[in-house]
């Protein structure tokens with residue numbers, strides 16, 4: 281599509297910032313509309329596989345991402361009760377070469393900062409909450425809660441699990457609470473001095489699990505996230521502060537290495553875990569969905585953010601390669617649905633990296649060299 285195409289991105293999360301950066305790099309006019317008044321530092325880390333490193337490389341921020349985060353030496357799976365090592369996926373230089381990029385753990389705010397740094401000044405319009413989306417004769421018309429109305433040739437709904445753009449395309453449908461709550465904590469590693477801790481470990485229990493990793497190469501900040509059954513929560517329950525006791529009582533008979541780590545956690549927060557059923561309708565008219573707006577997955581494969589970033593690569597390629605929004609969206613959807621469908625299924629099973637298995641198809645994927653199938 282030609283470079284005068286006016287592209288509106290709704291939402292300045294990982295998905296929206298990545299697609300905006302890639303489209304601007306290709307010369308498109310892009311505006312990002314974000315409901316929040318500003319960004320703030322959310323207390324959480326994120327795991328990014330090698331496929332996302334290739335997108336960061338294209339944006340020119342791969343080195344910055346590695347410097348701000350950590351390349352863990354391995355992803356280790358351990359049994360909660362016995363501490364037995366079930367799997368160890370080593371990330372040495374050979375594996376990095378195989379996958380075509382590193383595996384990185386990073387603070388979410390650092391990733392955000394890097395993505396924002398690639399945008400032209402003035403790209404992000406804060407305090408713009410999308411209220412309405414209508415198809416006019418030659419353009420889509422966006423209405424915001426601050427009274428502003430804007431026309432765009434393409435509207436990219438990157439507005440997360442409660443997406444307003446999704447509602448316009450698919451109708452109102454609340455996210456699904458999966459019956460588990462996420463316990464998260466970010467704290468200085470000094471609190472856990474002397475506790476045996478590898479760079480990145482997933483502890484597997486029968487109906488719950490816990491992920492613990494460092495977020496910087498200095499190993500000075502730990503992130504711990506657990507998924508624990510709870511009937512008291514629902515999709516509408518807002519996030520809330522938690523306590524160390526929430527962690528300890530969720531893993532009462534854990535291996536001593538895990539208990540010692542949980543005794544050190546601090547700065548705890550709780551949020552319900554939600555996802556959406558697979559739905560392969562991702563666009564209508566001039567509007568298209570990406571990231572959690574489109575395919576919110578359970579965070580059990582640590583892949584929702586990676587899928588959003590890969591979406592950005594394929595969507596930006598499809599927009600550049602096709603001559604109408606319809607053709608671009610058809611191409612994007614045809615190239616994304618099978619892979620995202622696999623990730624949705626594996627995330628729901630919660631089986632990824634528990635035991636040794638093939639990981640090349642996931643980490644080795646390159647959304648820039650993968651052939652873009654032009655759907656009929």
Ligand SMILES: Cc1cc2nc3c(=O)[nH]c(=O)nc-3n(C[C@H](O)[C@H](O)[C@H](O)COP(=O)(O)OP(=O)(O)OC[C@H]3O[C@@H](n4cnc5c(N)ncnc54)[C@H](O)[C@@H]3O)c2cc1C
Nearest residue numbers: 291293294295315327410439440571572579582584585586
């Ligand atoms: C506990 C947990 C752990 C996770 N761990 C990982 C991990 O390790 N690795 C990984 O890859 N993924 C992980 N994920 C998934 C990952 O966080 C998400 O898939 C990813 O953040 C989705 O990004 P997004 O940009 O699509 O949505 P969001 O990050 O939700 O961004 C949406 C943006 O849109 C804005 N917005 C919403 N509505 C409107 C509106 N009407 N108008 C304007 N703006 C609007 C919001 O304010 C927000 O800024 C995890 C998720 C959870 C819950």
